[in-house]
Amino acid sequence: MSERTGFAKGKIHDVTVRPLAKYLDERGWLAELFRSDETDPQTMPAMAYLSMTQPGVARGPHEHVDQTDWFCFIGPANFKVYLWDARRDSPTFGIRQTIYAGVDAPLAVIVPPGVVHAYKNIGTVDGIVFNAPNRLYAGEGKKSPVDEIRHEEVEGSPFCLD
Numbered sequence: 001m002s003e004r005t006g007f008a009k010g011k012i013h014d015v016t017v018r019p020l021a022k023y024l025d026e027r028g029w030l031a032e033l034f035r036s037d038e039t040d041p042q043t044m045p046a047m048a049y050l051s052m053t054q055p056g057v058a059r060g061p062h063e064h065v066d067q068t069d070w071f072c073f074i075g076p077a078n079f080k081v082y083l084w085d086a087r088r089d090s091p092t093f094g095i096r097q098t099i100y101a102g103v104d105a106p107l108a109v110i111v112p113p114g115v116v117h118a119y120k121n122i123g124t125v126d127g128i129v130f131n132a133p134n135r136l137y138a139g140e141g142k143k144s145p146v147d148e149i150r151h152e153e154v155e156g157s158p159f160c161l162d
């Protein structure tokens with residue numbers, strides 16, 4: 001266990017990491033991000049968004065009570081992805097997992113509820129991340145509370161990025 005954060009390194013149960021194939025040709029590349037015939041109905045995306053993160057900047061750590069995130073890192077830029085299992089009923093409760101993904105390692109990272117997550121742009125250019133959560137942000141018509149715990153705003157949070 002890391003004395004500093006109380007988390008041990010390892011792999012987190014039911015976090016899915018999938019390589020994303022880039023189909024290259026003389027024009028450039030194409031990559032599928034998800035397909036309904038390869039997706040559990042429970043985690044089927046309800047929406048999608050892109051975010052741009054500047055070099056050296058992190059987003060998160062965040063946690064969702066009910067939402068599964070489907071992050072795709074295909075570049076520009078590479079990211080260090082941080083995951084912490086905060087689910088007391090999980091066989092990997094207390095485990096921290098880090099993943100490197102992005103232009104040099106295109107990956108989909110599917111994060112279930114209760115797994116705290118953050119990602120930092122470790123590149124030198126503005127980075128793009130795609131996410132296709134299985135819940136609508138703020139619900140139908142954006143009329144509900146956002147399902148999100150923003151741990152970066154919690155004093156003394158154990159979820160520390162290095």
Ligand SMILES: Cc1cn([C@H]2C[C@H](O)[C@@H](COP(=O)(O)OP(=O)(O)O[C@H]3O[C@H](C)C(=O)[C@H](O)[C@H]3O)O2)c(=O)[nH]c1=O
Pocket residue numbers: 049051059060062063069117118119137148
């Ligand atoms: C996610 C989202 C955000 N917004 C608006 C709300 C704010 O005005 C602005 C930035 O949102 P936020 O500060 O939540 O963005 P991040 O801090 O990057 O958080 C996002 O990325 C981290 C890693 C997460 O895990 C969160 O689930 C996700 O919200 O976009 C929308 O209008 N729709 C959306 O689906």
